[in-house]
Amino acid sequence: MKKILITGCAGFIGFHLSKKLSKDYSILGIDSFEKNKFSKISQDRVKELKKIKNFKFKKISISNYKILKKIYEKNNFFAVINLAATAGVRASFNNPDLYFKNNILGFYNIYTLSIKQNVELFMFGSSSSVYGNNKDLKTDNPISFYAATKKCNEIISHSFLQSSSTKIVGLRFFTVYGPWGRPDMAVYKFSRNINLNKTIEVYNHGHHSRDFSYIDDIVQSIFLIIEKIKKLKNYQLFDIGKGKTNSLKNLLSLIEKNFNKKFKIKKTSLQKGDVMTTKADIKKLKNLTNFVPKTTLKSGIENFVKWYKTYYK
């Protein structure tokens, strides 16, 4: 079986991707369990993963080059998928040092080791936030430090192209949600608060809209890109999302319906770094894989709330 290294496997996307890919590949998952108030769910995700035959876990930080190098020397990875990062737009204003350490220094380590070891495919998690509020879809004007780190990853990973045989794929994720999701993201936060009868803060007076992307569609997209490795160009960036925009109001009403409760809402102004609207352009993904994400927001939220109620029973 071909070996794949997945970093950030205790995280939301890394967890689901490890599960999916371990059906066809031997997976080494690493994570540093960055300390935050969501540590419990990260530990629980890894507990689940450890039950899988083709999955092995190591607690390692991608900012530790020496240990990482040993891991590369012991294993012959066919592909490396870097999902380890400090995620989130707003927190990047308060703690840019941490974002620098994990998202730029850590990224540099994993990228350069992958090139030196000639892995066939290096994939990494970028973000829709690189588009900022640019209507022309240019990515030169990040409006948060988080977005700047992701743009930086895209540029760094282009730099050794002429002297390396490794294919590079950047995955610009669009607001991913679903079971085992990220507790700091809207779908999860709103669900927690409605369940506890707590007020939710709705930024920008609720006028946001997002390309809400269901996790199963996201990991299927990544799986299919890997399967099409022969058709991949040397360097490609993909929008990875549903390709459809939904309003925040629509999201709120679906969550209310599934909890059979009404939200207590406090409307607040637009937050620093927030983008007004997002929509993935899934043409490139469709051209390569023939895949079009299918999960509607309605059924995705149903699945999420079902999982949420079971997890917190």
Ligand SMILES: NC(=O)c1ccc[n+]([C@@H]2O[C@H](COP(=O)([O-])OP(=O)(O)OC[C@H]3O[C@@H](n4cnc5c(N)ncnc54)[C@H](O)[C@@H]3O)[C@@H](O)[C@H]2O)c1
């Ligand atoms: N979830 C989304 O909607 C979304 C959107 C855009 C981009 N992304 C990007 O996709 C990737 C995965 O996102 P996620 O939602 O699964 O985030 P997550 O926070 O759930 O997972 C990230 C994981 O990386 C780990 N990590 C952080 N620094 C590390 C380090 N130095 N060494 C090893 N592990 C480290 C964390 O402990 C965590 O488990 C990230 O790069 C994120 O920026 C996610």
